[in-house]
Amino acid sequence: MTNQKNSPIVRSVLGTLFVLCFSFCILSFPAAFAQTSASFNAEKEVHTRQYMELLNRVYTYVLQNYVDEVDPQLLYEGALKGMMGALEDPYTAYLVPSQMRDLNDTTMGDFGGVGLSITKPVENTADKPAYVEVVSPIEDTPGWQAGIQPGDLIVSIDGTSTADITMEEVLKILRGPKDSVVNLIIKRGKATEFSVRLVRAIIEVPTVKYGMIDNGRQKTGYLRIIEFTPKTAERVQDALDSFKKAGFTSLIIDLRNNPGGLIVSVAEVADKFINKGVIVSTKSRLMFENSVYRASSKTAVLPENTPVVVLINKGSASASEILAGALKDYHLAYLVGERTYGKGSVQKVIPLPNSDGIKLTTARYYTPSDSNIDKIGIPPDKEVLLPALTEAEEKAYAALIADEAIQTYVASHPNMNETDIAVFARTLEGSYKLDLRLLRRLIRMEVNRTKTAELYDLDYDIQLIAALEILTKPGFDALVKSAKTLNELQSAAADDGKTALSEKIKSASTEGGKKK
Known part of the structure; x- marks a missing residue:
């Protein structure tokens, strides 16, 4: 019996059949794909033709000789899934019609x-x-x-x-x-x-929430960008207009847990804060895929010298990293929170004739200081980490969730206010040994579960509290100007790595000499 893992026919089907059916789509999209073939050198073109001929033969063989009758669509979809999967890129994928609809819904509706x-x-x-x-x-x-x-x-x-x-x-x-x-x-x-x-x-699909934080010391506009959609720039402008009417003196842009969105959208938003220069550039191995998004002084609306803090965390990804990186590189904002997710690649969604499509990584993006943050992320200028649970606290948290103690109590005590929340938190602390601030947060979330989410939480949110404190301190402008750009940070990290490697080699050489 032939081992399928070593069978040449099976290897052809699983390893290279995936290019086959896509060739039919190429006929329908000459403009999109002709430029790609033009970049191939003569040797690659020969190999490509050979593979395509082989794939056609294998496709026909499987279709005609498999023990059961095969639906050509099954082979087509399997081919594209396999081809996209072979790239081992989590952001590249074949999209069946339902996924294409879902993607459109998520982005637009x-x-x-x-x-x-x-x-x-x-x-x-x-x-x-x-x-x-x-x-x-x-x-x-x-x-x-x-x-x-x-x-x-x-x-x-x-x-x-x-x-x-x-x-x-x-x-x-x-x-x-x-x-x-x-x-x-x-x-x-x-x-x-x-x-x-x-x-x-x-x-x-939400995009922006905003409001004023007036703590008696300053009037701070709080702008939370949830995701970058075609409506985001318009909603950000609404927020800035509102802040101006309220007489704001500083701004917090909250990008935490923002998974990204459209690069055009984030460029439009960044253009409201940056007077001139590159906002973001994309670089591909194909020249026609490269692009540069630039700021214009005509669209910048933020008053000059307005103190800005950007909140980031590990849920800040893609387009939100573009905005944070651009403001950091131009020394226009101070970053507070935790290192971002690190998605520095650009995907293009290409519709295909059967209402399906592919999502393909076509480029990487670079911040104004020419840095790519893929798989690296953006570090904050001031790190503020939310407290991590100890092993004992994890068990207490799991017990609290399993017991449904908060849900049961809140259900029987409607319209709880902050005083009620604080009292109940102290009661829970005796049984579950968790931080009071966390307990108040969990109770507050349950109280507001069927309501619109609170804009901010100045009791629990230590990152937001830290941002407000930084904005009140003198010398904010000097603090922002002294922060390193992403290019400077990455260069320093590379130098540190080389130094560490050099010291390691020197140490090994010395130890080797001693042994001799």
Whole structure:
């Protein structure tokens, strides 16, 4: 019996068949793909023709000789999935018609789901299962209201392990009709696991929330950008107009848990804060894929010398990193929080004739100081980390969730105010040994679960509190100007790495000499 892993025919089908059916699509998209073939040298063109001929033969052979009759669409979809998967890029994928619709809904409109921005590792091993990771919950959605946080792992959905299914299957299970129920097992930290029951809702893509923070010391405009959509720049302008009327003297731009969005949108937003120069550039191996987005003094609306702090965390990704990086590189803002996610690549969605499509990474983006942050992220100028739970606190947290103590109490005590919340938190502390600030936060979230999310939480949010404190200190402008650009930070890190390697080699050489 032939071992399938070593069979040349099977290798051809699994390894290279995936280019085959895509060739049919090329005929429908000559303008999009002709330029790509033009960049091939003569040798590559010869090899490409050879592979295409081989793939055609294998495709025909499989179609005509497989033991059961084969649906050509099955081979077509399998080919494209395999070809995209072979690139081992988590952001490149074949999109079936339903996924194309979902993508359009997410970017432009609304959809039925739970409101979680998620990602999934390519590799699945026994030591490190490929569980779905929450990049960020979308505010005022079932996922957000249930308290799901960035970094949480979705271990299973309706009893199905997410490690063993594709992202396409994950999305198919998570999305569904309004008011239908889906059950998740969430893993938080190393050991905390708990179940969450979510009722699907129509998820309207949010973009901006804003308001004033007047603490008696300064009037600060608080601008939370949730995601970058075609409407974001317009909504940001609404916020800035509102702040101006309120007489704001400083600004906080909150990009925490912002998963990104459209590069055109973030460029339009950045243009409101930057007078001139490059906002972001994209670089590909193909010249026609390169682009540069520049700022214009005509569209900059933020009053000069306005102190700006940008809040970032590990849920800040892609387009939100473009804005944070540009403001940092031009010394226009001070970054507070934690290192960002590190997604520095650009994807293009290409529709195909069957209402399907591909999402392909075509370029990497670079900040004004010519830095790419892919898989690196952007470090804050001032790191402020939310307290991590100890092992004992993780167990107490899991018990609190399992006991539904907060839900039960809040249900029987409607209209709780801040005093009531503080009193109940002290009561819970005796049983669950958790930080009072965290307990107040959890109670407050449950009290507001069926209401519109609070704009900010000055009791729990130590990162926001730190931002406000920085804005009140004298010498803010000098502080911002002294912060290193991303290029300077990356160059320093590279130099440190070379020095460390040199010292290691020197040490090894010295030790070797001693042994002699």
